[in-house]
Amino acid sequence: MLGIAERLDTAVTTATATPQLEQPLTLAEAYEVQAALLNRRYQRGEKRIGLKMGFTSRAKMVQMGVEGMIWGRLTDRMLVEDGGDIDFSTYVHPRVEPEIAFILKAPLMGSVTPAAALAAVGGVAPALEIIDSRYKDFKFSLTDVVADNSSSSSFVVGAWSDPAQDISNLGMILEIDGVARQIGSSAAILGHPLRSLVAAARLAEAAGEPLQAGSVVMAGGATAAEALAPGQHVRLVVQNLGRVEFNVK
Template sequence: MTSLSGLAQIVDEAARTATPIAQLTDSLPDLTVDDGYAIQALSVARRRGRGERRAGIKMGLTSRAKMAQVGVSEVIWGRLTDAMRLTEGAGLNRARYVHPRVEPEVAYILKRPLEGEVSAAEALAAVEAVAPAMEIIDSRYRCFKFALSDVIADNSSSSGFYVGGWAPAATDVANLGILMEVDGRPVQIGSTAAILGDPIRSLVAAARLVAKAGERLEAGDIVLAGGATAAYPLSAGQFVQTTFQSLGRLSFNVEA
């Protein structure tokens, strides 16, 4: 069996060079979720070795429908680095990705550490501010197909993110309307309530899951709470804009 570090190198190189690869579980059908997280950690450690710095984490499978679709009862998570953060309004280089898609999210930034089993009130007390966001997800697996352990190993598909203007932590984001448009045409309409019923629940889950990995959420970390709608595929030449009720809007162009 290929070592976990060897698998991490495969996944890391696929992301670095935007090269599609076969699912790891094609040749390793017994690859576990724990293996996936170990590969993810080793893969992101390679990025940090190249100079990237920790920026926070992203949450995935945060809608009940997605959980049911893949047969799981728990959300998943991935790691964010500073190199993944994109400047709001700036272009997205399509050539850097294999199958890029975008989904609207809520972003939290923390003012103090958060770890383990916490209540929603405790999680909110650790929040410095909240903002509208868009995450760029990109599976490196051929045809955007994968098993759960595959996607976790591939950093839970997280590849980039845009964050809009920060609003006070007390801003109610439990049920805000969202409109995503591409070239002025609505492509996704939804609500932040699709994120576990309330995005703060995603932050609660983040504290718990990260603690299982022997880590904690740190002051200054950005936490992407998870997709509020289905992800939309991106092509060169598109102009993407998402409007969030009460939080404002953010946008970017997709460049070749």
């Protein structure tokens, strides 16, 4: 497992594609690799600040040819300032997807109800995740993706809003250079983004890393992802929540 983690870590740090894993992994083994991969990054000074959910919409499952949710870790060095820039050369196959983000004001652990999850939320915001599979030709299995930190690479979060508002069915428009490329709804995220937060609490606790106050949780893509290219301006507008954006350099 450590050898696979080292290989994937090298792919990330050098922005170089690596072949699909030769040896089949169980899902549990893939998460062991992911943990080892992130431990290498923690040893270099990165700090875990949250969790991202993946494959929480039917559109993403269809696009990636998989079934079922996955998750990955977020670190402080993955956070991009709203309106800031990303360097295209530091990615392998960067794509962007529109999301809803939560920030917790209290710990959230184990099996919880949506009401309990909402009570622990300090804010909700429009968000963009830059996913980046490190595998050659963008070909991989479900366990390959999980081992690769569920393709998590960078994320951008907009202004935080009152979590008490209804976020069950908010219109979402993903624009690239002012042109709408994906139009969807927050309802595509498991029917309600709070269900993704409930799942995140359960999965994080099971992994021995329960969500703490201050944790950021990315609820998962509401639409299929869009490929990125240098020179682009990316913006997400979410009904009632506002906008979030970044530039590709």
